[in-house]
Amino acid sequence: MSEADRNKGFSLIELVVTIAIMGIVVLISVSLFWMIQKADVESTAENIDTALSSLRSKTLSKGNEYMLRIEQDGNNICKVEILEKASIVNEDGSITEGDWKVLESKKLKETEVSGSDGAGNDVTIEDGCMIEIQCSKSNGSYTRAEVIKPDATKINIVQINITKAEREKVIKLVIPTGRHYID
Numbered sequence: 001m002s003e004a005d006r007n008k009g010f011s012l013i014e015l016v017v018t019i020a021i022m023g024i025v026v027l028i029s030v031s032l033f034w035m036i037q038k039a040d041v042e043s044t045a046e047n048i049d050t051a052l053s054s055l056r057s058k059t060l061s062k063g064n065e066y067m068l069r070i071e072q073d074g075n076n077i078c079k080v081e082i083l084e085k086a087s088i089v090n091e092d093g094s095i096t097e098g099d100w101k102v103l104e105s106k107k108l109k110e111t112e113v114s115g116s117d118g119a120g121n122d123v124t125i126e127d128g129c130m131i132e133i134q135c136s137k138s139n140g141s142y143t144r145a146e147v148i149k150p151d152a153t154k155i156n157i158v159q160i161n162i163t164k165a166e167r168e169k170v171i172k173l174v175i176p177t178g179r180h181y182i183d
Contacts, residue, residue: 071130140178
């Protein structure tokens with residue numbers, strides 16, 4: 001074989017096939033990326049939705065004070081918790097309300113969670129902000145649904161927004177009834 005035959009290079013067909021294979025691999029990678037983003041948003045929305053149902057159910061059935069809280073866990077990842085107001089029985093038999101204790105806690109997928117008042121004012125749960133929601137013991141309606149900022153400013157909310165990479169889910173809170181739905 002001569003020197004010219006060995007250094008022939010790639011044929012046009014080999015080059016086209018290689019580029020086509022690379023294109024398919026890139027297309028599959030991008031599709032998987034978007035599917036993962038969508039799954040994270042849906043998982044977070046479902047976890048918050050389940051926690052809201054649990055909050056309402058506990059409040060109506062047990063008659064104690066319960067609260068749902070969404071806040072960062074210190075690693076810039078949000079968590080949703082159900083808390084119960086502790087009751088302390090004194091020596092004389094009287095009952096004093098104690099601190100809130102965590103009953104359930106669930107780490108959420110890495111998404112952006114925010115509370116909205118429905119008029120375009122969104123507050124993202126970061127840097128000390130949190131969402132707190134409570135229900136009425138008598139009928140399950142929301143008695144408190146608010147974002148609390150680090151300076152203790154409170155903003156009443158009617159929805160919880162979950163976003164990641166342009167994917168979004170909204171949990172609407174029907175304040176008078178205590179119902180909620182994912183939109």
